[in-house]
Amino acid sequence: MNRRGEPFYSYGSYLKDKYGDKVYRIGVDTGFSCPNRGKNRLKPGCTYCDEMGSRAPYLGDEQTLKKQVENAMAFLKRRYHARMYILYMQAFSNTFASVKRLKEIYDYALSLAPFKEFIVSTRPDCIDGEKVDLLSSYMKTGIDVWVELGLQSSHEKTLKLINRGHGLKSFERAFSKVKERGIKVAIHIIFGLPGENREDIMDTIKYIAKMKPDGIKIHNLHIPFDTVLYMETKMGEITQLSDLRHASYTVEALRRIPPQTIVMRITTDTLKGKLALPKSFMGKADFYSLVRKTMMEKGLNQGDMYREDF
Numbered sequence: 001m002n003r004r005g006e007p008f009y010s011y012g013s014y015l016k017d018k019y020g021d022k023v024y025r026i027g028v029d030t031g032f033s034c035p036n037r038g039k040n041r042l043k044p045g046c047t048y049c050d051e052m053g054s055r056a057p058y059l060g061d062e063q064t065l066k067k068q069v070e071n072a073m074a075f076l077k078r079r080y081h082a083r084m085y086i087l088y089m090q091a092f093s094n095t096f097a098s099v100k101r102l103k104e105i106y107d108y109a110l111s112l113a114p115f116k117e118f119i120v121s122t123r124p125d126c127i128d129g130e131k132v133d134l135l136s137s138y139m140k141t142g143i144d145v146w147v148e149l150g151l152q153s154s155h156e157k158t159l160k161l162i163n164r165g166h167g168l169k170s171f172e173r174a175f176s177k178v179k180e181r182g183i184k185v186a187i188h189i190i191f192g193l194p195g196e197n198r199e200d201i202m203d204t205i206k207y208i209a210k211m212k213p214d215g216i217k218i219h220n221l222h223i224p225f226d227t228v229l230y231m232e233t234k235m236g237e238i239t240q241l242s243d244l245r246h247a248s249y250t251v252e253a254l255r256r257i258p259p260q261t262i263v264m265r266i267t268t269d270t271l272k273g274k275l276a277l278p279k280s281f282m283g284k285a286d287f288y289s290l291v292r293k294t295m296m297e298k299g300l301n302q303g304d305m306y307r308e309d310f
């Protein structure tokens with residue numbers, strides 16, 4: 001257990017250790033698209049991607065960046081008496097523009113509140129040296145900068161099957177570029193992708209563990225309506241992980257990652273009404289409790305199966 005008495009290093013604990021209080025993420029949709037969805041977000045992209053492109057469910061239909069930030073801050077102050085915030089560019093690929101345009105948008109967004117950290121979510125094939133330089137320049141203003149890189153699986157076959165549009169080489173290049181500049185990296189993965197069993201999932205975990213990322217986000221596969229994956233599921237080609245199975249894989253995965261890697265997420269959120277499958281999955285708080293309880297009862301800890309020489 002860590003010094004907070006937790007069996008894994010949660011994102012909430014990390015933020016509390018660092019800032020002494022809760023810090024709230026404000027997820028925004030900046031209007032960027034993604035190379036895999038084309039300029040107008042109209043191409044199908046990854047087979048599980050719907051028209052929201054991982055947009056935060058609570059954003060609703062709000063469009064302007066300023067309004068998104070204002071509304072989120074007002075809500076967080078009212079509900080949680082929030083005092084500190086993180087700017088989180090979450091939807092689609094937030095490096096998919098020219099460096100000049102990116103700078104305009106980043107500068108503007110960061111001017112909307114005194115954010116403590118800046119998180120940019122993107123794809124490995126959508127980030128280069130110039131963009132990384134731009135991102136690292138914000139560290140000079142005293143804020144922490146994170147890049148969240150989507151990987152989903154370490155199996156080329158799966159990446160092809162889900163139409164990710166990039167391979168492992170591209171991911172490795174992007175990861176190194178970002179790390180070289182001192183930017184923190186969180187890696188996204190999905191459990192329960194088509195054709196993957198427990199062994200495949202743990203291969204992905206071992207692959208990631210070797211890279212010692214600053215953070216990891218584990219998702220259970222969500223299949224929204226209007227996606228290629230939903231059609232494939234209807235045709236009986238895909239089975240889904242139950243919540244208990246996802247919990248057991250999550251526990252095993254946490255044991256295999258470095259103890260210092262921050263666990264930023266272990267389930268997925270999708271807007272109500274958009275999610276086709278899974279039809280039933282326990283609530284997020286209950287799921288976190290289940291994973292914590294299972295680990296504590298069995299005396300298991302994050303990293304207790306991690307080996308540098310995997």
Ligand code: SF4
Nearest residue numbers: 034045046049053092
């Ligand atoms: S990278 Fe993200 S936004 Fe782009 S197609 Fe895949 S899931 Fe959708």
